[in-house]
Amino acid sequence: MGRTIVYLIMLKTLAKRISPLAALIVLCIQTAWAADLYVARNGSDRNPGSKEKPLATIDAARSKVRGMRGKVTVWVRSGTYYLTQPVVFGPEDSRAEGQEVIYKAFPGEKVTISGAAAVPVKWQPHKGQVQKAVIAGPAVFDQLFIGDRKLHMARYPNFDPQASHFGGYSADVLSPARIRSWKHPEGAFIHAMHKHEWGDYHYRVTGKPNDSTLVWEGGYQNNRQMGMHDKYRFIENLPEELDAPDEWFFDTKTKTLYVYAPGDAREVLSPQIRHLFEFRGSAEKPVRNIAIEGFELAHTLRTFMETREPLLRSDWAIYRGGAVLLEGTEHCAVRQCHFNAIGGNGVFFSNYNRDGEVSGCHFDQTGASGVCFAGDPAAVRSPAFEYHESVPYARMDLIPGPKTNNYPAGCRVSDNLMNGLGRVEKQVAGVEISMSMDITVSHNTISNVPRAGINVSEGTWGGHVIEYNDVFNTVLETGDHGSFNSWGRDRFWHPVRETMDSLAAAHPAMFLLDAGKTITIRNNRFRCDHGWDIDLDDGSSNYHIYNNVCLNGGLKLREGFYRVVENNIMINNSFHPHVWFAQSGDVFRRNIVTKPYAPIRVEEWGKEVDHNLFPDQQALEKARRNGTDGHSLAGDPMFVDAANGDYRVKPGSPALRLGFVNFDMHAFGVVSPALRSKADKVPLPVADPVTAAGNRSEAAWLGGKLRNVNGLGDRSAFGLPDEKGVVVEAVPENSILAKAGMKQGDVIRVLNHREIGNVSELMDVYQEVNWMGEGEVAVFRNQALQKLTVSFK
Template sequence: MEYKAFIIFLIIANHLFAKDIFVSPIGNDKGNGTQENPYATFYKALAEVNKLAGKEAVTVWFKEGTYYLDRTIQIGSDYSGTSNKPVVFSALPGAKVVIKGSKRLENLHWNQYKDGIYVTQLPSALEFDQLFIDDERQIRARFPNYDYDNPLRGGKGYQQVTGGTDRRYDEWFSYNPKTFSNKIWNNPKTGIVHAYQSHNWGNMQYRIATVNREENKVYLDEGGWQLQRNFGVGGKGSKGSWYFIENIFEELDVPGEWFLDKESNLLYYYPATGVSLREAKVEVPVIKDFIQLKGSKESPVKNIQFKGFYFTQSSYTFMEEYEPVARGDWAIHRGGVIFMEGTEDCLVEGCSFEYIGGNGVFMSAYNRNNKVSGCRFVHTGESAVCFVGSPSAVRFYQTWDDKEIDGKDWNEMRKNMDLKPGPKTSDYPKECVVENSIMHDFGDVGKQVAGVYISMSHKIKASHNTIYNCPRAGICINDGTWGGHIIEFNDIWETARETGEHGPFNSWGRERQWKGSRGSDEHFLKELTKLDAIDNVIIRNNRIANYRKSISAGNWTIDLDDGSSYFEIYNNLNLGSTIKLRDGMARKVFNNITVSAVPLGWHVWPKESEDEIYKNIFVISGIIPGKKQPTKRFIRDVRLPVETKWSTNYDNNLYWNINHPNDFDVLENVNMEAWQKRGYDLNAVVGNPNFVDPINGNYQVKEDSPALKLGFKNFPMDKFGHQMTRIVPFGGEFSEEKTVSLVADNRASTGAKIYFTLDGSEPNTHSLEYSKPFQITSTTLLKAKTFNSNGIPVGFTTEAKFKKVTTVSYPSWLSTLLAGKYEGANEKKSVKALEKEVHGALMINIADDPDLIDATGGYDFGCYIKSIDAKKAKMWLNAGLKSDWVIQQINKHKIQNIADLEKYLKKYQGQKVTVIAVRDYNSKKFKVHIDK
């Protein structure tokens, strides 16, 4: 009764100020849209809105139930509201309103086919790429079969190629005939290959042209546009690209799989256990974008709001048009369940996006003052929220495809380059916000994805978002146009799970100042930096962590890659990895905490970079995954200036190496005394920072901490991530018991209550009521939800899994921190990347050094020239080879490592050979006369 009374009060109150339109799944579009006689469809309600928009405030109330869309909803500027008279589309308070981009298939006549498979006839011309049975997405017939225990790259659901063209656009790859499917594919052209790029920066999809069983090759048709860079499908052994193939009829062989025969309009399905086809709800997606708001900067769509909807079941987009985006590594599809272009002051609030085929919310080109707030994104095919401007707004626009695919010369393109500062047009997102949202387990199909993706935008704010369990970035800033972004109070962990050489937060800045990723005056034109990076980017008050026991190479917590300039990085808690600054200008890193076995990554800074590193707490703890010895040094520097100081404000930092408290190095073979003699950290302190309670996540320092005397200031440890209903801690392992606290949604009014369950069921007002922290003593799936004083739910259900184990196993950095000393075995020396002098040049096997791979542009094979002896290395120097080049080929022979190099130098002794080497994304031929 209280609920109904509240709804009636709400409706009466709204009628005093606005026009109310009602929609119900059991309504009738011939009705009048009142509460008693509601419309049935979104489309009819929208037509009525068009008559009223801008004249009075309009609210379209959706009653509980499911609404199917069979075409995209198009909203132009003629539907705009005003600041005082907005147009609102909203679920009724407490109602679950589901918007599906699918069609329910009814009156199906299933017949047994064979081997547990059933078949049914479908209407003609019905095409779809997903099948949902009782709201669960099924698996399209594939090889290898889906690995439910570990669906990630590396699980049993993937194989590795044995070779390939390794260049986009790929023509073929080879497979291992001993492990490849032995089923004969009568029509392989239906198949789609999902394959990771050889450098593992993302994945691509290709249609199959044919399969040659004699050559053990899969030949590829269209596809490969889903990312940038020229690297494709290839590699051998442990370096081979991971792949699977779907949509092959003969691979329909396990429960839960399906296949659509488009020619005969037959749907084949192998029912999962417990599924009754006679009673099952069968749905197939039929549209990609649900709602498109399309205006222009001259006539924008304004003041339209969407509240409280559950969006699900949209078609995949991975075979649609993608475009390379500036000189970041990514390509994107301009589409989303909610797509905005030419909009102002629009709001998406309290909406859930689950099991959708592409992006969640996409703001393209001109957008101003829009907001995504209190939303949830899970199991999206691509990214959660994207802000992407138009290339036409960029004064000098280049992509990797220009150079590596189309063969254009970047330097030639720079001739007569526009040197005016700032954007060329206003066709980009500005002053838009994504806040207080949850993004997890996204990137089901595309792996080069982010929770928040920003490109060609200005002053975007990402605040209080919780982002975890994703294949690549939590937050990615693709380019240096035009800065001013604020990244704050986010909680990010378990990212880059299926890709490498990337950080939970990642940025690039390859704009007009950037010529070649070396930081030298030749490659980095400092005087041009502010042309594009017109405002500083602020990264503050975030918790960014790597809790898993192994992380990919280059998985920095804050990864400022090529050219990223004018950043202020402060009050960030970095756990399990550290900060990287590559070539760029004027980065201020202060008042941060890093606790990790990974040293700081300072790579190829320009001379007089204006970078500042001060008043931070740097803790080295434990062992880097895959190594045998605990980390000793604090900084892994790569080709930093030697003519000038790295920074004029590198001071007042606190250093504590738990592994080597008394004999640590700051740099390799450079102790603190030698470091200070170079003019750095003259006022630094070495010692325990005295964290308050790290096991429970409080890394504030105690009152007696030496860090406070250096000017370090404590920052809040309880404001990270979303501020909706929270479970603290957010799941995990425990051995005896675990104390759990619940925090109410901060949007709830006075009198709100939290109800929770311990058996995985959905909480309601009859569930357990939270009053104080409680103990969990067994493996538990805990769910909690906030309800306001009227018993109406506020926000989403939050769930966390707690697993009881005999002994809790922590990553090395955390176990060492908690013990206060390194306790792991170190009797074996770590395997260091091989260094060897070859004809006067000191070479390194680059494949064995992840930091060098990251610092040199992603080259993962060959011999890196660390240094050259001017007297002994005449043959290299006479050919023009210098340090920092990576030798990858002699004549037609691939040089994988130093052993290969020595082999072919010996073979061609006394002869002149052609050496191919790479550096800074450039390849060059050198004529070398090999000494006898």
Template sequence: MRALLLTLAVLAGGAQAETLTVKDAGSLEAALLQARADKRIRRIELASGRYALTAPIVIDETLSGTGKEPFVLAAAPGAQPVLSGASPLPALRWEQWQHGIWRARLSGTSFQRLWMGQQMLVRARYPNLDPAASGFGGAADATSPERVARWRDPQGAVLHALHGYGWGGLQIPILGKKADGGLDYGPQLANNRVMPPSDKDRWIENVLEELDAPGEWFHDGKQGWLYFKPLAGERPPTRGFRAGTHEALVRIEGRARDVQHVQLRGLQFRDTEPTFLKATEPLLRSDWKFYRAGAVTVENARDVRIADSEFTALGGHAVVVSGRAQRVAVSGNHIHAIGGTAIAFVGRPEAVRSPLFEYHERLELAAIDRTPGPKSDAYPKDSEASDNLIHDIGQIDRQATGVQIAMAARITVDHNSIYRIPRAGINIGDGTWGGHRLTHNDVFDTVRLTGDHGSFNSWGRDRFWHPDRAEMDRRAAAHPELALLDAVEPIVMRRNRWRCDHGWDVDLDDGASNYVIEENLMLAGGLKLREGFQRVVRNNILVNGSFHPHVWFDNGGDVFESNIVMGGHQPVEIKHWGRSVNRNVFASKADLRQARGRGSDADSVAGYPGFAAPAEGDYTVTNAALASHIGFVNFPMDDFGVRPARLKAIALQPAFPVPKQLSSATPLQAAQQLHGLSLKPVETLGEQSAAGLGDKAGLIVLAVEPSSPGAAAGLQPRDVILTSGQQQINDLATLQSLLAAGHSVELTIARNQARVLLHWPRQAAASSPSKP
């Protein structure tokens, strides 16, 4: 089994380190066993070829190396080994069935992915997959009663959809049919904000009756048949099919104690099974549910390096660093064409003080643990994701990102290129425990399928957070220090390049606190700061973008200074301008006057920055007088994204926009009065986002007169009146007409990102949230 033995070095005590070279999966298993028994073996090298694993490789503490002699699993010099999670199927005896479909007997465990040679086939679905099409590829009638009536037994099928408000993706398993012929659904997976799935962005898979396109297949595990419609209409080959077997390829995981000093280098990881049906764990109160396994999973480990490898054709995540882990480096990898997230650093909730797990969960002040920081060490810390080329990910799980951080501390995300993904490029799910450094990343072509976030997205719904805004205002006034119980160290975002054409370049959402954002180049969507505390934004360039402050707390302590902006500020419900919004450059004098009229930017100036060479991506400010007036200092424009030559040669760059002075925002409609209510339509993306809406619809309640009919109906400031029955209410005339009839009218309103039913005149019974 041992193909080659080399002496590498002299270890402590005079022992010699050895390398084993292996050529197939069987000899790899034997080499790992030998390395456990023989501590002289510090390196196992893989020759070129496909290693179809019979089980995931486990590297535990019995394989720990040392600082001078780490345990290394690597490609042999010049070799290209592939670790595969797919296994060959036995010889298949095909017979013609119907409609050009063939079938063969195949019993055993069901699987989600099938290959014929090197080509991955499509599991039967509706609508059919169009590889050339962009977008989600769904259809409104994917689960229509007429279509469902054609299905004999849809048990095991899955509904894939976008969130009804477009915030992310979700999957819903189908358990079968109900007595009335409708579908019996299981729980929503992946998304932690349970709401109805999109009416049109949805598709169904794993239904035999939908097997109608060349290249589609279906496995009936109950009856033991594999169905397949050949690509060329000919009899399928007997051999050459592979089926998904494993969801994980390598687990670096300590059992009795931490595993230490392990390296994976120069390997290709591919062909794992999708894991979206296991994405049931909420990551605290973020919008995510998650499954803690990747092609490579690290836990209970220290001093681990995953480098210079390729992750592709994976059904789930690439690298997951879970629970207790420190000094884990994921660097120099090419991660592309995978079903889930590229790199995730995700701690365990037992490390969190006063944890909560869904947006509407809450703690009273007296119940909050006031001890700062973590409760245990079950979280990743002092680790990094650097110089990784990440693109075309989230192909199955739309709730995916390039780098995900949740319940972790001091994670460095540096010099990564991240693009062509359905959601945010980098996502931080909470404030626990900060200290992260995001530097020199190039993140663009993001939010391709979802909405209401940005190339960077974060939340901070930590122990202090309460979903009721009135309660949060009270807490912010009396106890602003609570926000830093979890966000104990600032998160620094410096010298990154961001571009989002479908939202904001940088989006700090509910409660995201303790950030320093400086020397970033933002190319399209600008910057959004929603409710949070102690954010300092300075010395950034917002090309063709602007500043979007949303619904701040009165004493949040935010700073926005020394920035170059090309459009006027776009505030939503800002009463107090934080600690300082001042000394910025506006492209337009009108925008500067408007900002001063709202009470900010007393020392700001207007003028053109004179960018050096924007067509080449160089937005160095050449108008020295303007820069000097606000204290702006130029920063390098040529140090974004991956640095390794082999990755840099194939990495794309964003489109560089021609700078333009944004036209002044169209004046919003003036507030109108009705029955003691001050109302205006939802008109902007900012108003939509601030209210947590799926689109620009409804009437915002700006103010309510005490003892008025509006107050008697239970309406409050910041409510959004949406509908009455099936009637959409987008203007005052519609609402006035409904109320003029003189009888009780049921109104659906948006309040604190939930739906509430109210009656006009208000009924005696208290209102309650409506069912999603």
């Protein structure tokens, strides 16, 4: 082999001197020169790594690969490989171009890389259905699995998969009466939503100074400190709360594990480490050309108490880690892996990464986010970290772009299925991007997440392409977000509006100092029932948004510059311009909206708002009173097949006369057949009956059925003072309306202090406030107004 290497070096030198043909010959030789290694559960690290005599560990294979040239595939045979520490790839493991190494599951075999210890147990009776086992040897108990079943730490209230937050919550978690029931709560964890539902907090109980008070540490997981929510909270890891199936508690003093109805399990799996694979390089010495492929990645520790690093002027704090951590890499990839109920993030690209790839993976019930990108704050010019912080213009670094190259760029997240993320932490996303450049997020299906499906934390440094994604059932536990969510609190942005107005007028060159490259959002399908489908918040700037279908929440633009929104379709909703700056340069054209615009504090309407299609003349005239939409039209868009999600328009549609162009309705989401077969289907909106004026007359809402008050007959029957309001036609048992105390025959007159005249007005107000989690409803009952509090989730 040594002589072959010498020949190759000679050929390469000769190729430079002779002709491109020689270079081609060298390439062919290198391509042909490939090798296989094998790892198996019955192998030995003293073996050569052949198929007949495999190695036993991936670590041993990594060491052997270091001495090999050419392309190498490390085939890992079936079984579960329990790691006591992560597999680490350093600069010494880097591969030259054309000599990549892939660590890959053998075809047709299931390979699980586990961060757990398989702990033998011998059960003994304890109390009732609770059994116990003394654990020999050291072990961490943070999550517990019996086979494929994940158990729950003993908690109050008990786990309820139907609950809207945390799998169960209660306002009395920290009540004196409840605290008195716990003898030694040290080591318990309190989990709570942020007071404004922007994220979550987590605390570790450190003591009980008196009979009815706890002391704790933590609460740093959210970057906008406002305290915990007074209702959405729970507590876990308390022996007194071990009272429901699949609950467990580990007594660290006696090393005794208690499990409610463990069955006949002879061992339990207890995660011991946070990461399974780490790529550890730097910009100066990167890890190059290494991929992992086809593994199930499982059983990692939860990281909620390590989530403490604030991102730039956001609500967020992060933990720089995941089941796979990449830092200082080039051309490294994670492909076709199943992230199964891991405790924290799936894949984390930290600081310098170039041309990284995550593709064909399934992120299933993860503790935190799916894929995260976060650069080095030291690469940001004039950074600020808390929402209210700002850098005075006189001290601001005015050089555009990043200060260093220590950030992710040119990476791709494509064809991934992400379902049920944020099972532990709520300040998460399917894909989170911060302090990065040129990230492509393409053909992913993201659903059932507590916050945004895709989140861009700030404008540094743009260039991202968000395309062909299917994102729905989002913002399930938080509020004031969207299926796509961003903010742009970059160098130029100031939290005080009057100050920001004067800065914007005096220094317009500031706007693109960080967001220098346009972010493109195109050809996606979004649905958010508790916020906006596309939510560009607080200064998000330099976006081009086109060819998207918004199925429920519409599109919001707030406090930014240079956004071009064109050729989008907004079903059951509209355009939400919020608090625009003078000379924003914003454009909204050739879009189809199905409700009137919903502006808030907009005095100047940007560069162009025109050539849009409205549902009726009334909505169009309302827009024209703002000085916009002089060339817009109103009418039926004539969708091809709205009931089945085909929102292309037919020939003769007025949208076509405005310049609207049809786009593909069948290219959203994952493309791999295996992932498509597992993906949930997006819930398509139902067309509600409309009156001749274009208003809805009936609707399904929070599990109930509603209709408009209709004429003098209803006024007499319900004892109303006029013919306004919404009649509650049906209130099924266990519906949200029933839980709020609403009854059949109630007439809704007010929602969140806004008078309600009909179903359309109710749904419009609801769309604006549903992210708040709950609202006050005034109903007419027995000829008097009564106030009720209704949960929106």
